[in-house]
Amino acid sequence: MSIQKQAYNALEAAVGAKYISDDPAICEGYRSGPAGYENGLGYERVMCTIPGAVVLPKNTEEVQKIVKICNRYKVPYVPYSTGFYGPRSHCHVENELLIDLKRLNSFEIDEKHFYIVVGSGVIYSPIQQEAMNKGAYVIIGGGGAQASAIANLIGDGWSPLSHRIGLPHRRILGTELVLPDGELVKMGSLADGADPFWGDGPGPDLRGILRGFTGLRGCLGIVTKMAIKTLPFQPEPLVPTGIAPNTALALPEKRVKWVNFQMPSKAAQVKAMFEIGKAEIAGAVTKVPLFWRAIAKAECKEEFWEIWGKETAESIKNFFIVRVLLIGFTSEEQMQYDENVLTDIMTELGGIARPTKPSDESWIKNADSAGMWLMCGSYVSVDYIIESLSQATQHGESYAELKRKYTPPLMPDNGDPGWFQSFELGHQGYSEFLVYWDHREDTTGVDHFYLETAKMNIKNRFYTSLLGPHQPLYLTGPMYGPNYHEWLLKVKDAFDPLWVCHPPVPLAHDEFVDRAPWMKEIKDWESPKKLPMPKW
C-alpha cells in the first residue's frame, strides 16, 4: 500500500524528504488499534486501516500545500493531532495519507488580554502550566491532559471546571481552518485581521461547521491554529508532589480546595448542584462514577476488582456524592465566603463532608483520562449531553438500564448512572455515560449497545451528542432534523466535492453497519442502497 508516486513526490517537495514516509514500519505505527478509545470494536476492525503514507507538516502553509496536492491527485487524507481519539481519527480507506500535525506546535500567550494561540500539536497540560505561570487557567477537557487542545475544543472540551467557565465553544476566540480544498479560512475576530478577542466573526458564524456539538472528526478541513480564552486564576502555586504513579498537585488550602459531600438522596444531590450554581460559588461541581473512586484507590488492576467487587447494586443506588472544588479566585476572604455558603447549602440539604485530601490528582492539570483503561483495557464514552440538571440524571439512568442487557461484554458496574455535573453555574446539567470492556472478548454486544443507545434516545426523545460521524447518519438525521442528514451531506459536498477529506466520514458509521454482518440484525431504519458518496 502506498499513495500514487506523483502525489508522493509533490508532497515530498512540499515538506522535505525527512517529513514524509510510506515505509511499512512507519505506517504500522499509525494503526488505530487494537486498543485505545473506542478501539477493539467492530468499527475499528471493519473501518480502519493503516495509512498509505504519513506526512508531518510544520505550519499552516505546508498543510495548505498538502491538501491542495491531495485534491489535485485525488488522494484521500485524514488530519491527526495526537491519535488519542480512537478509530474515528485514523485512516478509513486504502492508500490514504495521514497528516500528522504534531509539528504544528507554536504557542503564544497574551497575559494582558487573557488568551493563548496554539497549533494543532499542542496538548493541554503544558498550556495549563504556562497559563498558571501567568495567573490564568484553562479547562483541561475530559479527553485528558494529553489531548490536543484544538482537537479537543472542536469536539468536546468540557470538564468539572465547566461549572464556572462553561461551554467550550465560548472559549474559541479565533480559528485558522484549512478547508478540504486547501483554502484558508480565518474565523472570529481573526477574520478581519484583528486580535483574537471575539469568537464570532463578521457574517455567518462558521463555528457550527467547525464543531457542531461534538465535531465532525476531520471531515470538513483541518484546524491549524486556534486562539483560546484563558481566565484569571488565584496566584498561589500548585506544587507537584509524589513519584509516579502516586503524583498530585499539593493545593494551597486557603485558595484551592476539593470537598466531597455525601448526600442523602439523588434529589438532594441535584438540588445541591443547583443551589451551588445559584449562589455563584465554586470552580467545579461534579458527581463521578463510583468506580472512579475505586480506580483512584487501587494500586493495580487486580486491586481495583477486589475493591469494586465488594460493591453491590444496592450500595451504588444509595451512594450520592457531590464533589466541589472551591477556588479563592480573588482572595482568601472570597474563598472563605464560598466555603461558608457551601456549608450552609449542605447543612440545609443534609450533605455530610467527607475527608478529602488537600491535593488534586485529576482535573486541574492532569485530567486523568488514561486511567479509564486500567480495569478492563477498553473504553468509550458512549454519549455525553447537556440538558437541565434534573434531566441529566435521567439520561444516565436510562443508559444504565439499557446496559444491563449487554453486561457482559460490558463491565459490571452495578447500575452506576455515570458522570453528571453542573455546567455554567447550574444553568445546564452535563451527563456522560462511559462503558468498559475487554477487547479480547466477543465485542458484538458492545457494537450493538453503542447503536441501540441512539435508538433509545430517539424513542425516549432524549437529545444526543453523537450525531453525524458517531452514529449512522440515516438513523439519527431524520429523527433529529428532520433533514439533518441531508443538510450535513450538502455541507460536505459543498466544502469537499471530491470527498478527499477523511472519507467516508460523515457516512462512516452507515458504511460500517452495511459492511459488518453482525450489525444486520439490528438495522431497522431506512438508508439508500448506495450511500451518496464517492467510493474509495
Added chain:
Amino acid sequence: MRKDEMFDTKKTKVALDVTNLSNFVYDMQHCIKCKGCYWVEHTYMPGVNFSVRCPSNLWNDFDSYGAFGKMRIGLAVEEGKLQWTDKLLEIIYADPLCGACDVGCKRNLDLEIGLTLEALRIKAVKDGAGPMPAHKKIAKNIATKHNQFGSPHENRKKWITKDLKVAEKADMVYFVGCSASYVNPEIARATAKVLNASGNKFMLMPDEWCCGNTLYSVGMVDEARELAKRNVAAVKKTGAKTLVTSCAEGYRMWKVDYPKLLNISTSELGFNVVHLIEVADEAIQKGKLKLNKSVDVRFTYHDSCGVSRLSDPWTPWKGERGWMGMVSPALKRRRGTKGLYTQSRNILNAIPGAKFVEMPRIRENAFCCGAGRGVKEAFPDLAKFSANHRLDEVKSVSAEVLVSACPWCKSNFGQAVKENGDSVKVMDIAEIISAAL
C-alpha cells in the same frame, strides 16, 4: 460480583520472560496511544518547553519511534505481518531503552513497555536481523578483550594511583566497569577516594570482565547470560557481601538484568548490589563521610536512567491471565519508584558552598542523555541530539556544572559540550563528592 455479568474467560499462561515476545502480546494489544510514554507526567509538566521525555520520538517525529508506535509494530512482528527491514531495525534500535516510557505507562496502565522493547530486540537477534553492525563489533571486543572498547585487557586496572587504598580482601567489591576503567579513569579514582574517605574498605575483582550491558541491551541474550553466570560466580568467589558500582548502566545490569537473565530475584544473587550514591549517602548520614571543602559552583543533576527509573529490583514471575486481563498470582509491578532519587539529592544538598538547582525534568521524568544501551555506537546522531537537548535544559537553569552518576552520561554530555564549545562543565557525582573532601 454476579457471575452472569462476567465472561468465563479462558486463562492463558504468561511470564515476565523477555526471551519470548509472545509473553507481551497483551501489553502490545492494550496500548491506547495516550502517549504517557512520550510526555512528561502531566502533574509535573513544566510548560511548553521540555515537555517530552522520550528521546527517540523527539529525535524522529513519526509515531513509530515512540513506544506507542513500537507496541503496534511489535504486535505486527509477532504476528508475522511485518518483515525485518533496515527501517524497522532503526526504529527498534534507535532507542536508549531509558525506561521513561515504562514509568509513564505505569502511571495509568501498568503495561510492560520496557520488557516488551527488550523482548523485541531479542526476537530481532533470534530472527537473524539484529543487532546493528556496530553492536556486533562490541560483542566481538567483549568476547576477545573482555571490554567493550577492544582495549587490552591488561590495562583494566591502569586507573589505580598510589594514593588510593585497595584491599586484597574486603566485604565490599568495587566493580569498576569498562567505561571507568578505560575511558573515564577519573571516575574510578574519585569513587575509590570517596570509598576510602568514608572508611569503606573495598577490593577489586581479581579479573574483571565487561558486565555485558550492551550485549543484553541489543538482544544478544545468550552471550549476556554467559557473562552474567561468569561474573556472578566470580563475585561469589571473592566472598564479598556487597558489590558497589560507579556506573548506572552497570548498576542496572547487576541489580536487574543479571537476575532476569538467571531467572532469580535480586535478593537471590548472594550479595548486595549498590551504587556509590547509596554508600556515600549512608556515610554522610552517619557522619563517616565529611564534606568540608567548599565547592563554589551552581550545579544541576541529571538522573541517569540506570540509578533511577530502571533500578527497581527484579523478581521472576509467571502465572496466568484471565478475566479483564487480571493476573494471578499477584504481580508486584516495577514502576521505577525505587530509584536513588532521594539519596543523590541528599548528597548534592550536602556539598558545601555549592548551589544545587533542579532542571524542569527530574527523577522519573528525566530526559535520558541518549547514549546508553547501544545507541551511542549505532546511532551517534541520536546520542548527540539527546545530549544537546538535555544541555539546553541545563542552560535554562543557568547551571555551570552538570552532575550525573554514570560514565556513559558523562562521556556523551562531555563530547557534546566539547563539540558545541559550551562552557558547561560535566562531572560525575563521585567527582563532586571528592571535590568536597
